[in-house]
Amino acid sequence: xxxxxxxxxxxxxxxxxxxxxxxxxxxxxxxxxxxxxxxxxxxxxxxxxxxxxxxxxxxxxxxxxxxxxxxxxxxxxxxxxxxxxxxxxxxxxxxxxxxxxxxxxxxxxxxxxxxxxxxxxxxxxxxxxxxxxxxxxxxxxxxxxxxxxxxxxxxxxxxxxxxxxxxxxxxxxxxxxxxxxxxxxxxxxxxxxxxxxxxxxxxxxxxxxxxxxxxxxxxxxxxxxxxxxxxxxxxxxxxxxxxxxxxxxxxxxxxxxxxxxxxxxxxxxxxxxxxxxxxxxxxxxxxxxxxxxxxxxxxxxxxxxxxxxxxxxxxxxx
Numbered sequence: 001x002x003x004x005x006x007x008x009x010x011x012x013x014x015x016x017x018x019x020x021x022x023x024x025x026x027x028x029x030x031x032x033x034x035x036x037x038x039x040x041x042x043x044x045x046x047x048x049x050x051x052x053x054x055x056x057x058x059x060x061x062x063x064x065x066x067x068x069x070x071x072x073x074x075x076x077x078x079x080x081x082x083x084x085x086x087x088x089x090x091x092x093x094x095x096x097x098x099x100x101x102x103x104x105x106x107x108x109x110x111x112x113x114x115x116x117x118x119x120x121x122x123x124x125x126x127x128x129x130x131x132x133x134x135x136x137x138x139x140x141x142x143x144x145x146x147x148x149x150x151x152x153x154x155x156x157x158x159x160x161x162x163x164x165x166x167x168x169x170x171x172x173x174x175x176x177x178x179x180x181x182x183x184x185x186x187x188x189x190x191x192x193x194x195x196x197x198x199x200x201x202x203x204x205x206x207x208x209x210x211x212x213x214x215x216x217x218x219x220x221x222x223x224x225x226x227x228x229x230x231x232x233x234x235x236x237x238x239x240x241x242x243x244x245x246x247x248x249x250x251x252x253x254x255x256x257x258x259x260x261x262x263x264x265x266x267x268x269x270x271x272x273x274x275x276x277x278x279x280x281x282x283x284x285x286x287x288x289x290x291x292x293x294x295x296x297x298x299x300x301x302x303x304x305x306x307x308x309x310x311x312x313x314x315x316x317x318x
Contacts, residue, residue, distance in 0.1 A: 004040050005217060008071045008080030011045040012156045017181045018206045019043045019084045021104065025224050044080050046071045068209075072098060075209065081217050083209040086178075087202030087233055092241035094209070101218050102208040103233060105226040107177035109204035109254060111137060111197045112188040114164060115171035120190050124148065124171060131160065131169035135271060139250035140197050141173070142273030157182060173197075177204035198252025198267040198278075201236035205229055228257040234288050235295035239266055242299025249314055253295075260284055262291065266298055268306060270314070277306050 005026060009019035020043070027037035049066045071083045072095055082101070090100070113121050121144065124130070131153025132138050138150045153160060153169060157178055164172050176191050208224070210217050232255040239253045252267040266279045279302045283294050303311075 003216060004042070005082060005220065006080045007041055007043045008046050008074050008083040009043060010048055010067065010071070014086075014157055014178050014182055015084070016043070016045070018086065021181070021206065022082075022084045022208060022224075025104070026220070029220065029223050044074070046074055046080075072209070075211055081210065081214065082221070085207050085209060087205040087207040087237075088175075088200040090202065090207065090209075090237075092237050097212055098209055099212045100207045101210040102221040102225045103230040104206040104208075104224060106229040106232070107180055107204040107206075108191070109199045110176045110191045110194060111173050111199060111203075112176045112179055113171060113173055113190045113192055114161070114187055115189050116165060117170060118189075121145065121171070121192070128170040131163065131172045134173070134200070135248075135250045136200055136252055136269075137173045137197070139269035139271055139273045140252065140267070143269060143276050144196070144273075146273060157184065161187060175199075175203055194254050194265060198265055199254045201240040201251070201253040202233045203254070205233050207233075230288060231262065231285065231291045232256060234291040235262060235264060235298075238292045238295025239264070239299040239302075240295075242296055243268060243303055244311065249311070255291075255295075260286065262294060264294070264298060266302060268302060270310075275310070277302060279305075 007019050007023060009015045023037055023041045023043060026041045032040055048068065048070045067089045068085060068091070074080045075083055075098060115124070118124055124145065126147045127149060129149045129151055130141055131151050132141065133152055133154050141148060141150055151169065153163070153172060155163065157174060160172055160174065163169065176188065179185055179188055208221055210221065235255045236253040240251055243249065243251055250269040250271060255262050255264040261282050261284050263282045264280065268277045269275060279298055281298060285291055285294060
């Protein structure tokens, strides 16, 4: 008899789209019909603190864990069997007893520039207002265009698009992957190249979290895992953890595989974009352990180049 696997997720349209993607992948793997999948792989919506607090920046109220804690509590309580997350929302350190058991094939990792008035970021008039809650995006925007006014811009994708159309801001940045998954690719004005705007570690990747000792679930999930994605995000998250695993420092980290070679770009900035520290390197690797070591080494190299005074200064500012 097919074992039921309960899927925990946030309730935003994007989170539900990702949960349905996992549900369909499980159904395909188990040769389950569309009529059976909702019974065998039910989606359980869990409201998180991050969903409830919409009027303050994430870094001011606790960071990435605000989107995961309540879902993880349900995993520990055996109310759900797996949790589906956008990987970029996941802290680099997980609670004991939980692990990222699977990485789906990554979507487009780029950031999307959206504006009803201009076709490219460079065409925004001086002093234009850009809405973004991400410190990483804010800092890279200001590095490119220090004349812009960047304001905090919370809400789900649909809310941000509505605010943009109502003229609350002149432009915003969102993940291309999220817009694609929601069928909103037509809203993208310009997908920014990764050498212009380095994505967040894990951006575009959907991960499945589970209890480490749930071996039956792990046995099913291993068939859904995409190896190249797993390698790349392992390096990105290792890089991030060495530099700052929270939301407090503007950090970009992006890797991709090309014929067995991982190509990595990283970037650390001051919040105003005036201090900018990039790193790029490539290495041949084939295992998660090698990817983790690569990410750690790059993070340590860049941290050494930047100096501890930079991070101490940011900590005081926060």
